[in-house]
Amino acid sequence: MDNNSNSFETMSVTYGERDQSPAPGVEDVVVPIHLSSTYSIPRIEKGMSLEDVNADDGEYLYSRLANPTRNALEHRIAALEGASHGFAVVSGTAAIATTMSAILTPGDHVVAFEDLYGGTKSMLKRFFNERLNVGVDFVDATDPENVAAAMRDETALVWMETPTNPLIHLCDIAAIAEIAHAHDAKLGVDNTFLSPYFQQPLALGADVVIHSTTKYLNGHSDSIGGAIVTDDDALAEEIGFLQQIGLGAMLSPFDSYLTLRGMKTLPLRMRQHEQNALAIARFLEEHPAVDAVHYPGLESHPQHDLACEQMDGFGGTLSLELATDLDGVVEFLGALQHFPLAVSLGGVESLIEHPATMTHSPLTQAERDALGITDSLLRISVGTEAVEDLRYDLDTALSMISTTDTAHPTTTQS
Numbered sequence: 001m002d003n004n005s006n007s008f009e010t011m012s013v014t015y016g017e018r019d020q021s022p023a024p025g026v027e028d029v030v031v032p033i034h035l036s037s038t039y040s041i042p043r044i045e046k047g048m049s050l051e052d053v054n055a056d057d058g059e060y061l062y063s064r065l066a067n068p069t070r071n072a073l074e075h076r077i078a079a080l081e082g083a084s085h086g087f088a089v090v091s092g093t094a095a096i097a098t099t100m101s102a103i104l105t106p107g108d109h110v111v112a113f114e115d116l117y118g119g120t121k122s123m124l125k126r127f128f129n130e131r132l133n134v135g136v137d138f139v140d141a142t143d144p145e146n147v148a149a150a151m152r153d154e155t156a157l158v159w160m161e162t163p164t165n166p167l168i169h170l171c172d173i174a175a176i177a178e179i180a181h182a183h184d185a186k187l188g189v190d191n192t193f194l195s196p197y198f199q200q201p202l203a204l205g206a207d208v209v210i211h212s213t214t215k216y217l218n219g220h221s222d223s224i225g226g227a228i229v230t231d232d233d234a235l236a237e238e239i240g241f242l243q244q245i246g247l248g249a250m251l252s253p254f255d256s257y258l259t260l261r262g263m264k265t266l267p268l269r270m271r272q273h274e275q276n277a278l279a280i281a282r283f284l285e286e287h288p289a290v291d292a293v294h295y296p297g298l299e300s301h302p303q304h305d306l307a308c309e310q311m312d313g314f315g316g317t318l319s320l321e322l323a324t325d326l327d328g329v330v331e332f333l334g335a336l337q338h339f340p341l342a343v344s345l346g347g348v349e350s351l352i353e354h355p356a357t358m359t360h361s362p363l364t365q366a367e368r369d370a371l372g373i374t375d376s377l378l379r380i381s382v383g384t385e386a387v388e389d390l391r392y393d394l395d396t397a398l399s400m401i402s403t404t405d406t407a408h409p410t411t412t413q414s
């Protein structure tokens, strides 16, 4: 049995794997990729049911229900978030849909952060609201009072993400948990941006936490996956039913293996992401061609105190507003060598994206304006490369817009 008193670093490397040996006498150090879709069982017994086959006792029946590689991952994610139940599903989107489906029924109401990942907002609007008749209110949750004001008798779920993307707004998890629980509602938190290494929402009062493991947990931009963790036994029962039977959206053995492997270096990577991101944020903040930098590790971030209180680190994602227009942004992006233009984040390689034309292009101009998503806004997922290389690359690209484009006077002030 694994020892739950191990430190985060030790559990990241080994937790959950040693129990999943492929055959008696074969003591793999790393869990194998168990590809078999079905398993032979020793015998049938009168009155036997599916519930009698218990993967936690090393008994397996069919891979959709339980798979040793996936179970190793589920045990590790639960341990790292300090939870008693973990589920690995086919994407972060599936983690959100499965969790919400386990909680909501028609007529219920959800209070959600207006700054959520766009896919989550679309899911809440088009699927839960329009199709399943679940009421949804999006609020500015940077102030918990706005959450409190939106609560109704029918509110069954409060859904938060912190920090948000791309403007890096935070919400106070403990304060919002109190509000949710006072109304008998559950609090769900998308912890994708920080990973359990930097933030543990269950310890702050959340009832359920989800991840897009596609991002920092796997960390190598080579797998799409999701995870759900909770301490709530009844909720876990419902999520397990949906994962295995109601929806069947479990993670494949191969993706489970990749994510287990990626998670071995989670603490090392997160520390390097943060160190690089802080150095880049400080450099950009001082640069005359940059109007604003959004990163919770900067003292200038309006919620820096909350970040220090509820997070153990500031993460690896930041955004900046260039002092130029769309043409200047295009020039800047074209001059970069170390920042491929791509959506997603959390991999060891740095990426840059332009929310107005990429992740947030489905929004109307008015919606983008209301959220503060301007044409000059860029999001950077800062990787683990040498920070001098990243800084040099940014500096070179910034100096090119200021010297080559005289149509942008704000960039020529240095």
Ligand SMILES: Cc1ncc(COP(=O)(O)O)c(C=O)c1O
Pocket (backbone or CB within 6 Å): 091, 092, 093, 094, 117, 119, 161, 165, 190, 192, 193, 211, 212, 213, 214, 224, 225, 226, 344
């Ligand atoms: C915060 C957040 N949650 C959830 C998701 C969805 O994850 P996936 O792409 O793995 O479905 C994303 C994707 O970008 C995200 O940024």
